Amino acid sequence: MQVTRRQFFKVCAGGLGASSMAMLGFSPNDALAEVREFKLARTTETRNTCPYCSVGCGVLIYNLGDKAKNVHGKVIHIEGDPDHPVNRGTLCPKGAALLDFVESPNRLKYPEYRAAGSKEWTRISWDDAFTRIAKLMKQDRDKNFIAKNKDGATVNRWISTGFLAASASSNETGYLTQKVARSLGLLAFDNQARV
Amino acid sequence: MALQSLDIKARSATTTPSPSARETMEVAKLIDISKCIGCKACQVACMEWNDLRDEVGTNVGVYDNPPNLTAESWTVMRYSEVELEANKLEWLIRKDGCMHCADPGCLKACPAPGAIVQYSNGIVDFHQEHCIGCGYCITGCPFDIPRISKKDSKAYKCTLCSDRVAVGMEPACVKTCPTGAIVFGTKDDMIHHAEGRIIDLKSRGYANAGLYDPQGVGGTHVMYVLQHADKPEIYNNLPKNPTISPMVGLWKGITKPLTSFALGLLAVGTLFHYVIKGPNEVSKDIEKEFENES
Numbered sequence: 317m318q319v320t321r322r323q324f325f326k327v328c329a330g331g332l333g334a335s336s337m338a339m340l341g342f343s344p345n346d347a348l349a350e351v352r353e354f355k356l357a358r359t360t361e362t363r364n365t366c367p368y369c370s371v372g373c374g375v376l377i378y379n380l381g382d383k384a385k386n387v388h389g390k391v392i393h394i395e396g397d398p399d400h401p402v403n404r405g406t407l408c409p410k411g412a413a414l415l416d417f418v419e420s421p422n423r424l425k426y427p428e429y430r431a432a433g434s435k436e437w438t439r440i441s442w443d444d445a446f447t448r449i450a451k452l453m454k455q456d457r458d459k460n461f462i463a464k465n466k467d468g469a470t471v472n473r474w475i476s477t478g479f480l481a482a483s484a485s486s487n488e489t490g491y492l493t494q495k496v497a498r499s500l501g502l503l504a505f506d507n508q509a510r511v
Numbered sequence: 512m513a514l515q516s517l518d519i520k521a522r523s524a525t526t527t528p529s530p531s532a533r534e535t536m537e538v539a540k541l542i543d544i545s546k547c548i549g550c551k552a553c554q555v556a557c558m559e560w561n562d563l564r565d566e567v568g569t570n571v572g573v574y575d576n577p578p579n580l581t582a583e584s585w586t587v588m589r590y591s592e593v594e595l596e597a598n599k600l601e602w603l604i605r606k607d608g609c610m611h612c613a614d615p616g617c618l619k620a621c622p623a624p625g626a627i628v629q630y631s632n633g634i635v636d637f638h639q640e641h642c643i644g645c646g647y648c649i650t651g652c653p654f655d656i657p658r659i660s661k662k663d664s665k666a667y668k669c670t671l672c673s674d675r676v677a678v679g680m681e682p683a684c685v686k687t688c689p690t691g692a693i694v695f696g697t698k699d700d701m702i703h704h705a706e707g708r709i710i711d712l713k714s715r716g717y718a719n720a721g722l723y724d725p726q727g728v729g730g731t732h733v734m735y736v737l738q739h740a741d742k743p744e745i746y747n748n749l750p751k752n753p754t755i756s757p758m759v760g761l762w763k764g765i766t767k768p769l770t771s772f773a774l775g776l777l778a779v780g781t782l783f784h785y786v787i788k789g790p791n792e793v794s795k796d797i798e799k800e801f802e803n804e805s
Contacts, residue, residue: 319757326758351636352674393559396686406689412555 356393358382363397366411370483370509373411374400391418453477453500461501478504518631523621537633538676539698540685542606543708543736544746545717546692549574549588549604553684553693557586560672560683580607582660585669586684589747595739605735605746606684606693609656609669611635613729616755617668619763620651626666633698633732636673639665647762653728653753671732701734708736727754 359378366373374397381387394414398405407414417423427445428437440448460476479497482489497505519529558564565583568576574590586608593601615635618627626641627648637648637657644664648657657666672682680686685695694704705722712720721740724730735749743749 319761323758324761351677352670354674354678357678395556395560395683398686403689405686406691407552407556407687408689409550409552409555412552412559412687415559 359392360389363400365484366407366414367417367484368410370507371402372484373397373403373407375407375411375414391415394418457500472501473503474501475503477502478506481505481507483507483509519628520631521615521618521629522625523618523627524624531631533631535631537631537698537732538671538695539633539701539732539734540611540671540682541694541701541705541734541736543692543694543705544603544605545708545712545720545736545738546690547588547604547606548690548692549590549602550689551576551588552687552689553606554584554586554588556683556687557669558584560675561585561670580656580658580668582658582662582665582667585609585667591745591747593745595742595745601738603738603746605749607656607747609635609671609733610654610728611669611671611732612653613731614755616651616653616728616759617648617657618651619755620647620759622647622767630673632676634671634673634676635732636670637666637668639663639667642666647759650756651759653750653755698730698732705734705736712736712738723749725750725753727752 356378359380360383362377362379364375364377366375375394376397377391378393378395379389380392381389383389392415396403396405396407396411403411427440427442429440429445429448430437456477457474460474462471462473462475465471479502481493481497485493494505518533518535520531521529563583563585565577565581568578570576571578575587577584577587580587586606589605589607591603591605593603595601611634613633615627615629617637618629618635621627622645623641623643625638626643627635627637629635642665644659644666646659646666648666649655649659657668659666672680672684675682681695685693694701696704702722702724709720709722717738719739719741721737723735723737723740723743735743735746737743737746737749739745743751
């Protein structure tokens, strides 16, 4: 055992201090075999898909409460879904931080509209948003739709507008999105595969 | 033989024996450094599960963020760039955190009864409600892991998610790891898993690949697979032969009983002094004199 003179004095002084503290009652006696309570014990578990990239990992969302009528639920924890074939329970750092994504003050929860030249975003209803999008799409399509090319062959193109869709959709949603976009004649069609 | 047994095997500053009739399974976390891509999902999952949100720090010029363990960051990735052979750069990324030693220096050093416990499954856990914030666990730890919180002066470190393990789940960092660099199971299974990984690494030219399960602290319940097990210090100063500081033995073996005895003597002396000499009373005459003066 190698102890220097300085270390010896240190441990003596520290020893006296700490044992005095312990004897003066700074250390409670009861040493119970407890761990932190398992925080998910009676929460409600909901399966979902991670909203970030196109890998589409399965997540489990844990909600306070049992969905009873008078209870306001609150998401308290999100982790990977071990039964999901894509990720089998694992999550990347962004996926592992989904709880703070849900709670973020910057999270977009409803459609907002900023008029040209204005600095202000104003909340609008989903109906208003859809109506506006549909109107603008129709306007642009009526103006720029190309039914035939210069050789007279039917092409039915609408190349002045692009369509950006979700990446973490189900097969069925993807199929429907494809049908909608292509039937309008859209060529520029992509999804937010990496965010 | 449940994985999740929380029978107490040892507890700090307690001399009575712990229940030991039952034998339970030992758990272990194995971190395969050769598979780690440094994504920090484990860091995030740890914060999320343990309800910790450390202060947002500043970039210190390397990927290490936060740059060190804190009371609110129980695990951090440590990135080292080494060139053992010329022109062969290796980026070694080590997930640092509590090693859950079989012979825990923190528990040995702790003067507060029950503040540090070791479960029979191998997890070493801090119970902050019993912590007196003396910092002896830091002196006792050969890996420099515990940190005292500035908010409440209590020591904090990785719990190996004892609350999850208690109900049969794996720690949060293990579950989230996208490359499978962190695995969890019984200690025997983890050693077996490591053997397979070492054979694979050796076949890929890492002749010194090996398991880090240091015997100086009785083995650990968090183990590493190292590509260069002969030089653990290149992995951001992972100690080669970690042992408990001699200060801990000195304090437990000599100074603590000695000072406790001195303290007891003081109490007895005070009592005797009171009995023999009695309280120091001021006579009424003197009191009157003082009153007249003022």
